Amino acid sequence: MNAENRADMGFANLDLDRKRRSGFAEVVFCQGKDDHFLQDIFKRLCEANGEVMGTRAAPSQYQAVQSVLPEATYDSVSRIIKIEKKDKPRIGNIAVCTAGTADIPVAEEAAQTAEFFGSYAERIYDVGVSGIHRLLSRTDALNRANCIIAIAGMEGALASVIGGLVSVPVIAVPTSVGYGASLHGLSALLTMINSCANGISVVNIDNGYGAGYIATQINRLAEKGKTNG
Amino acid sequence: MNAENRADMGFANLDLDRKRRSGFAEVVFCQGKDDHFLQDIFKRLCEANGEVMGTRAAPSQYQAVQSVLPEATYDSVSRIIKIEKKDKPRIGNIAVCTAGTADIPVAEEAAQTAEFFGSYAERIYDVGVSGIHRLLSRTDALNRANCIIAIAGMEGALASVIGGLVSVPVIAVPTSVGYGASLHGLSALLTMINSCANGISVVNIDNGYGAGYIATQINRLAEKGKTNG
Amino acid sequence: MNAENRADMGFANLDLDRKRRSGFAEVVFCQGKDDHFLQDIFKRLCEANGEVMGTRAAPSQYQAVQSVLPEATYDSVSRIIKIEKKDKPRIGNIAVCTAGTADIPVAEEAAQTAEFFGSYAERIYDVGVSGIHRLLSRTDALNRANCIIAIAGMEGALASVIGGLVSVPVIAVPTSVGYGASLHGLSALLTMINSCANGISVVNIDNGYGAGYIATQINRLAEKGKTNG
């Protein structure tokens, strides 16, 4: 089997109908995929939906995509490749919070995912619990949101504190930021899963995309209800 | 320090204002608490809110509570002690699904929590993925929900399959059902955290209460929006 | 001890009689072996059996082998180096399924191993459980097989769903596809070992070769029975 066949094979199950069914277009997880496969899948999805987004993209992958889709853009912080329709409305409010500056790449993946799916995202960065006044000074912003995304590595305590401050769901994202006993994010994941605060649920380590997706589901429900979902 | 002092100490921080702030009254986690403490805290919360609920209660704890609050009821499956206001309205729709019959105690904790907080809960039990037709035959019920709670032990695959069938958030609850390499629920937790489906977030092992709480937050947002939250 | 000696030492125990005893010729696990050792062992096995196969080969290892065995071929997806007899019959039917496209390298190792050992392999790729209709649409193909190989990373739920659809053994292969809490495949391995479906057994992470080997054993038994084994 050569690379061409593999791409064909993959496309056999490409889910172009997903947007109608779930309200969300398919997004490409770029990491580990080869350049030809990415070029093909970006083109097909862009043709089908008029826009396309890929996460976890290396700069070299962006160059490959850009050579076939010159209008594609790349953000080196979030590692997102994107072609986006102009003037898309952004509804509601999702607050995207990080404990430290090192968590920002994951936060940007979450925020830009939410924005691509039509949510308004408010960034509240570097408000870790070891300087609790930083978070408390942003309580108003937290209270405006339909859903909070709380992103933290190391000890991952941010989600619990936020959970106690708000009445909306908190999606907690552990990050691999840290060293030693952080166990590449496993420690933060355990912290968040064991949170003593109510209203917190957790996604995989560094999974900013997943958090942005769920937050958008909740944000849509809050703004438009189920019947408009 | 004796038991009386400990109770006093605990009450010093009893959060009677929580309902106004978050829209949710405080619920008692009974496991490991002594009988006198439970008797006092149930009475105080019932006086403050006109109703009260406790989870993870042993039968002997129920007897202790019942001796001071005769109208308290106990469900041996969910292990919930409860005094509930009559004729509370139940809004929206939360689907509570289990993979097997052994997951039902956790499911009932989730469903009854959601109901206590004013949500309508639809039970869809014993629809594990090893007999996929059981789940597929309930697609209509899944599609009616504002939020799904997917509860499974052993390999915990239920959440991923449901995530692919619906467009609303799925709260996944791993259970400690299983043996050997299930590692008391850790294996199911990892399965759910790694789900390839979108729209899934995870709570602690056996945490039916937490799932019912978050699902109610989402259900309220969907039915009443943020302004009514 | 120098490299030459090491090769001699290794060959002291080279098992040229294995094919007669087990019905399977020895296959070379290339990873970590040096080029001279591979050149020698490929030549000796090819002389003894008229064909030879090596798994987990790097492109540079292929170049080394090809310089002494020019007819050797290399598949960059499966990473298999091979010289194969022409017109070998392929009996029975083994279905090789993957959850995603990233699992295809392991699947090709499994399928090509089964083919090298004389089995017919049917590829059913990218049918992960988060889009269950993809798998269900292939039920006929599943039902034609004497044995199924189910390959999945991340949450690894594919094997359980397949196990509930078929009446033949399912060999589950966890892959290291994923990130964060996938723990390099350990999470998928645990999922599969804990499967609630019957008829599932598991091999090591990414062990496509091992799955192809066992599936061939079963396929031969089904087609020829023990007496022809």
Place this chain on the structure above:
Amino acid sequence: MNAENRADMGFANLDLDRKRRSGFAEVVFCQGKDDHFLQDIFKRLCEANGEVMGTRAAPSQYQAVQSVLPEATYDSVSRIIKIEKKDKPRIGNIAVCTAGTADIPVAEEAAQTAEFFGSYAERIYDVGVSGIHRLLSRTDALNRANCIIAIAGMEGALASVIGGLVSVPVIAVPTSVGYGASLHGLSALLTMINSCANGISVVNIDNGYGAGYIATQINRLAEKGKTNG
């Protein structure tokens, strides 16, 4: 929800058609289930199939079942409750091997499961690798089998040695026998998953039932082929 409801709920999904579809009647996993549930499910399955089997049953569970199905028998070693049709033919040959005497309960669960499903089982017990002559003296018996079940706790090395002696599939069952670093069977599981021998796949710790099931699938294929399956 009371116990009666729970039983009804469970039965809603009781799979009475399974035998026709898979060739295997449903077997009850008794551990953790309450007596009334077991009484009902045993009666229904016995009525549907003319026979019934339950695994992991406590003596008190047997007494409950026996009170409604007096012909039920119980084996305290395998912990199996059973009503079995008389004079069932037993085809083929499955060798059930254990490393030590402490592994025999798991082995009997495997052997009796295979027998209940119509396979002939040959017991080869206490042949652990620390006294290798014990195993080697049974080579003839191993060679008669269509499939081997290799059961071991502690270091779990039995499967690898058997894998090197036979040409048929080996189903490896780690057991929780051991102490300290055996980690309740996890060490043996890892040993078996990492086996350097070909033709070995692994089921969950102490899962004698699962091994007996798969071995029967293979044994049937070997004796009757797929068309008769």
Place this chain on the structure above:
Amino acid sequence: MNAENRADMGFANLDLDRKRRSGFAEVVFCQGKDDHFLQDIFKRLCEANGEVMGTRAAPSQYQAVQSVLPEATYDSVSRIIKIEKKDKPRIGNIAVCTAGTADIPVAEEAAQTAEFFGSYAERIYDVGVSGIHRLLSRTDALNRANCIIAIAGMEGALASVIGGLVSVPVIAVPTSVGYGASLHGLSALLTMINSCANGISVVNIDNGYGAGYIATQINRLAEKGKTNG
């Protein structure tokens, strides 16, 4: 060897000189020790030092000790058996904080240890981070201390928040309070070890005694300096 000999053997190395050397008398870890051993060791230590303390004592162990030392007292919360000199001065200030009421037994072990060694202990209980106002309202008390002991189970985030509020060392004590992914306290331990706040160091799970000991060392240094140590 019988129980008497074992006791003698143990006493051979009983360290009656420890108080002079380290400033701390030897304290008995009662858990797992037999009654005769405890009776002897309590008597010898009490004779040598005029007072004696034992931790992790079961009620039945207290009865055994009391039968030979009638003036011994027992606190069922901290599980400490104690004979203490009257009117001992208590210097400085150690703040002992807990996240929840379930952490109080460990906190009392810490506080009473510190008091036995001559420190003044201020209890600040049930100030977990999910209701951050509870902790913030006690900032004055925190600022009076020479050393803080922060005790928490579940997600264990308390230490990080306190670390950001004070300028003195924080001794963090993870507790085994929690369930599921709390892994019997391991999750809280990891949280605390990974704390992003400065000035935090960690002792073993539930090790209230160890925290009280170190906090007293620090408290003495702050009050009396090294020369008076």
Place this chain on the structure above:
Amino acid sequence: MNAENRADMGFANLDLDRKRRSGFAEVVFCQGKDDHFLQDIFKRLCEANGEVMGTRAAPSQYQAVQSVLPEATYDSVSRIIKIEKKDKPRIGNIAVCTAGTADIPVAEEAAQTAEFFGSYAERIYDVGVSGIHRLLSRTDALNRANCIIAIAGMEGALASVIGGLVSVPVIAVPTSVGYGASLHGLSALLTMINSCANGISVVNIDNGYGAGYIATQINRLAEKGKTNG
């Protein structure tokens, strides 16, 4: 979001007031931060405090900082970038001990951190427990200290032995030195957390900075008491 924005964002919460509040200026954790961010943050902190320190810096990061702050120095052992006020007094005594020579980089991070914060540090290196005479010959130096930092990888036993020799607190630092079952420092961390000696608390693997910080807190308390803190 581009790199400039990210830096701005980070600086929004830069804590220039920390020194007044805690007595410690903010120190930069360089690892994983990009060059422009480091250049900006070093400049701002140096302007605010007249000195600045960064840990875990790569040589290339030093070059970037030096290009904007030419007086910055770099120590390749500790990986610390520093601009330090001249003639700072150093009070008290902190003993920094290592088990082996491979632990010295972590020790230098600890010692130089303590020195930057105004403590006197005495280095006692390569005194691991497998040659106990090396440590015992330095007992006088240990006894001069207000606080000991005990740094060890592999089996991490150094802290326990020191804990038995001194009467002041021991801050234990596990290092990632070792291989195989050292699990990148996790084994040493467990050793230290389980220490049977009193007066030991533990920081994260390789966290020399954290140990130097806490030791300075204790050293200040010992020299100046709380009122001067």
Place this chain on the structure above:
Amino acid sequence: MNAENRADMGFANLDLDRKRRSGFAEVVFCQGKDDHFLQDIFKRLCEANGEVMGTRAAPSQYQAVQSVLPEATYDSVSRIIKIEKKDKPRIGNIAVCTAGTADIPVAEEAAQTAEFFGSYAERIYDVGVSGIHRLLSRTDALNRANCIIAIAGMEGALASVIGGLVSVPVIAVPTSVGYGASLHGLSALLTMINSCANGISVVNIDNGYGAGYIATQINRLAEKGKTNG
């Protein structure tokens, strides 16, 4: 299969020839074995060898054995049941050391095993590294031994210190003594496996028997050489 059969089955492989082959008679691991099995196996081994030993025996198991072998003795500390030939010579010298008094049961299993196999054992108990003078005062005794057994729970550092003091092999035995992060002995096991001292090898947690066995092998080689082995 009933209990009688199981015993017969076990005996089929009872290794009465082991003593001639290895120089060591078979010893019974009693834990988890039923009373009838123990009665039979003790009688047969005692008849074959004139003496017999069983480890990990519960008091009730001793009563069962004693009812058929009245001369059997039981030591409640080591949990060993034994009938031993009189006046057996004991050669050489094995030093059995423990860190604490709680490790003595494992130490007695080791020492009495060595004695049963004809070695002289010198007990050196309660010499843990947190009071290093206790161990150093016994250096002469350590130097007399052909082999040292070092037994410790909690942090398990004893083996490393002894390894640096002697020139003979040290067999390290981790024990399950401890709590919290001791992980039931796993922490001590890791400490010992990672020892920086030379001449240390490790057996399973609490495996006093295994240590006594190996130490006797070494002791015999030292006293009698291989030719007399």
Place this chain on the structure above:
Amino acid sequence: MNAENRADMGFANLDLDRKRRSGFAEVVFCQGKDDHFLQDIFKRLCEANGEVMGTRAAPSQYQAVQSVLPEATYDSVSRIIKIEKKDKPRIGNIAVCTAGTADIPVAEEAAQTAEFFGSYAERIYDVGVSGIHRLLSRTDALNRANCIIAIAGMEGALASVIGGLVSVPVIAVPTSVGYGASLHGLSALLTMINSCANGISVVNIDNGYGAGYIATQINRLAEKGKTNG
């Protein structure tokens, strides 16, 4: 502190007297040490002992050492740098066994260590348990040894089989050979620690040096007894 100082510091505790005390000269663990440090320490040790050995050396480290000690040799398989006295006698017999060819680097480290310390080593390679006849055909060689070193990765079962064949101590060395669930050697380590065979003790993963050291201690005792040790 610069590199020169670090080297000096290290040498402060260089143990030139070790050979007299323990009978073993100090050996250098090269991995992670810088070139100047290695050049100095090799020269000093060579001057003191007339010979010197270093393990885990990279080719570039050899070049550095050779530039100051031209007579130094390097073996790329074992990664040992060595200057060895001529015509050293080699006593006794140590059998060094491996499961596969990939374990040979660790085996050569063990064998050459034993040889450097004056033992005769017999190599028995590639005798893994999946082809048990390979090991059984070498029984005579095993029986000649005073001590066996059993080296295996993957499932690590070799030690148990050898333990059942011989009456002398077996030093088991797990290797990091394998992939997936081998967990970098941890699985093989657990296998060996849990061995059901007697007379087996274990060293760290890939620790060929440690095994060669202990085996030499045992070999010396067997050949010369304690008095000549």
